Every structure is written in C-alpha cells, then in structure tokens.
Amino acid sequence: GNSVTQMEGPVTLSEEAFLTINCTYTATGYPSLFWYVQYPGEGLQLLLKATKADDKGSNKGFEATYRKETTSFHLEKGSVQVSDSAVYFCALSPNNAGNMLTFGGGTRLMVKP
Amino acid sequence: DSGVTQTPKHLITATGQRVTLRCSPRSGDLSVYWYQQSLDQGLQFLIQYYNGEERAKGNILERFSAQQFPDLHSELNLSSLELGDSALYFCASSVDRSSYGYTFGSGTRLTVV
Numbered sequence: 001g002n003s004v005t006q007m008e009g010p011v012t013l014s015e016e017a018f019l020t021i022n023c024t025y026t027a028t029g030y031p032s033l034f035w036y037v038q039y040p041g042e043g044l045q046l047l048l049k050a051t052k053a054d055d056k057g058s059n060k061g062f063e064a065t066y067r068k069e070t071t072s073f074h075l076e077k078g079s080v081q082v083s084d085s086a087v088y089f090c091a092l093s094p095n096n097a098g099n100m101l102t103f104g105g106g107t108r109l110m111v112k113p
Numbered sequence: 114d115s116g117v118t119q120t121p122k123h124l125i126t127a128t129g130q131r132v133t134l135r136c137s138p139r140s141g142d143l144s145v146y147w148y149q150q151s152l153d154q155g156l157q158f159l160i161q162y163y164n165g166e167e168r169a170k171g172n173i174l175e176r177f178s179a180q181q182f183p184d185l186h187s188e189l190n191l192s193s194l195e196l197g198d199s200a201l202y203f204c205a206s207s208v209d210r211s212s213y214g215y216t217f218g219s220g221t222r223l224t225v226v
Binding site for chain 1: 115117146155156158161169171203205214215216217218219220
C-alpha cells in the first residue's frame, strides 16, 4: 500500500536558519506529492505540490523536488521566520481513480527569534 | 477563510451518545473528504463522497457513517461514542478527482467525556 514517512519533530531552529524536513514515500505508479501546513488551531493548508518526477514545487520561500529515484520529497527553506512555526505534513495522492491523500505523521517546526 | 465551512467548531458529549458534524464544501467543489486527526493515529482518511455518491472508504468505523446531500454539503454521523473517538475531524473538498490537492476546513474538535 501507499505510505509516507516524515522525520519526527519537533524541529527547533533560530530565525533565518536553513530548514530541511525529510519526506520519503512508498507508492505504486506515479503519485502526486504535496506539503501541507497546519498553523495552531487551524486546518491544513496546501503549501506546495509536484505532480511528476523532477518537478519542483515552491511557495512562500519553501521548495520541494519530486525525486523518483530516491522516492523523496524533502521540504526546504533558506531562511525561516518565527511565523513559519507550524506542523508540516507530507502527503501523496495516487494518480488513479479517487483522490485520497495519504499523510505522513507531521513534523512540528518551532522557530525562535 | 478557506471556503470550506465546518460546524460546530467544538463539541463535548458523553460516551454512548450520537453526534452529527456538518461540512459545506468550497463553491464548485464536488468531492468531500472526511479525515480524523488524533494524537496517536495522526491524520486518517475516513471517507470520500463525489457528487452525492460514496467514492472511497478508509479506516471508518462501523459506528460512523456519512452522506452528501444534493446541495453537496456533507454530514458525518458518529454514534455509540467512545473516549477514543475524541479527535479533530476535518472535512476537505476538491473540484474533481484530479490530484491537485484539497482545501481543508478548520475542523470540529470532538471531546467525548
């Protein structure tokens, strides 16, 4: 079956530090990959996506590249801000009938001033 | 505001009771998904409806049921509630069955006492 594995948190960084949150997946075929962000007390928001190998998704300074050879979709940001403190979820959607998302366990990011 | 509306935001009820959670999808979206988020299980897909029909089922207990009405709003019914059903219940919607991600509501926090 499909699965997503994320690095466990919390990840604690100082403002302006470089961020990497690792995500690897197991899936048949060619899934679409996503990063969602959940701020305290809110629902999940789509941060970025990639739908095929070597695609790079980017948004708000965050980037992730779909690496089929390593089945990975690591999230990166060059300089984090306090406002980036949230829980980040990696997810995949198989490109077949239906649109069910399989989520990783989430990684909490805490950015200190 | 994501455009997906969930009510109520908070619900406290006793074991053995029955509750109904409501979701109005974003305008134009035909698919509705229900997810359960708990500390020990993470984000678990429960069920998907597409234009009034059940499309996919995940880890949904027999005590739980859902439906999507002609106006596309959806309700998740939880019965014979147990302490372990305490969780955040999210609804999400998408335009169709393509893999472009969902829009999530802000969730209903259910506490069973």
